[in-house]
Amino acid sequence: MTQRVLLVDDDAAVREALAQTLELNDIAATVTGSFIEAKDHISRAFPGVILSDIRMPGRDGFHLLDFTRSVDSDLPVVLLTGEGDIPMAVRAMGEGAFDFLEKPCAPTDLVAVLRRALDARQAVLRDRAERRRTEEGDAASRLIFGLSDRSEALRAAVRAAGRADTEALVISPPGGGVSKVAEALHLCAPRANGPFVKAAARGLTPDAIDAGLAGAEGGSLFLDDIGALGADGQVHLADVLERGATARVIAGAGEALEAEVGAGGFSADLYYRLNVMTVRIPPLAERPEDIPELFRRYVAQAAEQSGQPAPEVTPAVIAGLMARDWPGNARALMTEAMRFVLGVGEGPDGAADMGLAEQMAQVERSLLVNALTRHKGQASETARALKLPRKTFYDKLARYGLKPETYR
Structure with missing residues (x-):
């Protein structure tokens, strides 16, 4: 499912500039100029994020936020504010906005916030699909x-x-x-x-x-x-x-x-x-993309069994998990989830005892695994996507003991 941003701003020049920024960063956008135009695109199935100006004629960004939350309270809304609108934006955060940005905002800041919101939306839709599958399926x-x-x-x-x-x-x-x-x-x-x-x-x-x-x-x-x-x-x-x-x-x-x-x-x-x-x-080594979902599920189960609150599974935790081989497979991942909930040991990311070089190597390995998985073990496509020369790519695979055929 293609993720996209629903862009809402009554100023045509601003809309065009924002849309161009998104396009340059490979983020698909649907561009609208008002609440009336935008609302027909909003549904529980919308696979993305709302990016809206607060001040618009007629129904403004607050109306759009209220409408969006009535349709799907988990659909992220990022609001754009003028210089004097910060108190309004803070109020909007209290009413459920995902984040706000002050205009004019740096493209890097805009893209970073939207990517966080898109990741959050993807996680919600993935969890819903998984619940439907497990509750309604065989x-x-x-x-x-x-x-x-x-x-x-x-x-x-x-x-x-x-x-x-x-x-x-x-x-x-x-x-x-x-x-x-x-x-x-x-x-x-x-x-x-x-x-x-x-x-x-x-x-x-x-x-x-x-x-x-x-x-x-x-x-x-x-x-x-x-x-x-x-x-x-x-x-x-x-x-x-x-x-x-x-x-x-x-x-x-x-x-x-x-x-x-x-x-x-x-x-x-x-x-x-x-x-x-x-x-x-x-084995998990052949389907590393399953690790985040499995770990979150095991954390929820471990929290219920132990009577402990489930700690947040952060991107850093997931990166640490993805960087490991998991020869013990699901059973080892379950054990790690219980330790994570109980707060014993170093935690899944192992960062506490790692120097910078080790942590960077861990992240690099995780990125290689993710890319191999996305491209189904096709080495040339993976190297091209990572913008690595062929020799460099294979050197890195050898360093981390990764074999492309494992991901086919």
Whole structure:
């Protein structure tokens, strides 16, 4: 969705100058000269910000602010004030304006305020879309979070595996949330109203497997870490599946399971019986754009669990999170969110113990990750967008251990 600024000013010369400033800074603008012209553009779905003069004939900037807040109280309004209008602008801030700028304002100041407002608007619209998706959607939408293409592909794979209603294998990196994905898979299946029984595969005896299947009759038995199932259990489970189980079996495993089959460490017979449908959970390193949304969600959950107020997740915090690799994936991010809420440790940005060079490197890595994500791992496009010579770009990738193919 294209973000834009709705510009409202009755002075044609001012409108033209402001519109040119926005255009030069790659900010799309809709230009209007009055409240009457502007109000038809304002809605809860408006993907941007209102920039309005206070003093206008007829209905002024205060009328526009009141109208905007009646339509959507989260739609930012930035007001432009004349030299003698500062008290009015302060009053407007008290009534809900996002910010105000005194005319004539420096282009850099104008653009900085508008970008902050646009970021705030984007966050509101993103959160609303996520709430709609989780509240109105199916189990895959309610249980599997993330706005990236890879997260959407994961939800699609879960829905497909759910509809198939056969045995399934969920391959997950460490801490990837395999249990939630398995539950979503169960709830997307025709047997969703049946029980969902979870058991750790390590140490399960044939009798325990039978008990688990009996408890999940008509539903699904999820066996976590299937690679740790003993040899007797593997033989027994393969035999049960051959004869026809009374419950669907969903198995969770790490990426190494296929190699264990090839090396003879895991039953090939059982592997191929389980691997009718395969769902792979992408690691956070492959979908870093999901990190801000996931962290904010985990912070809210941690605050509720601990009874603590949720601290503000600032851009600096997000930059620190994005600069990390997260080998522990969702589980590690959850732990970080709880520590953040409890105020223990150095905080997600780690800035407290960093010198300037380390902090700058952290920011640079984050910018590289964001650009690679935006351009889907296309190295030449990413280098061009960052205005970096090809050699410099690849030198920086090597310095931070980044591989373009990870983001495709």
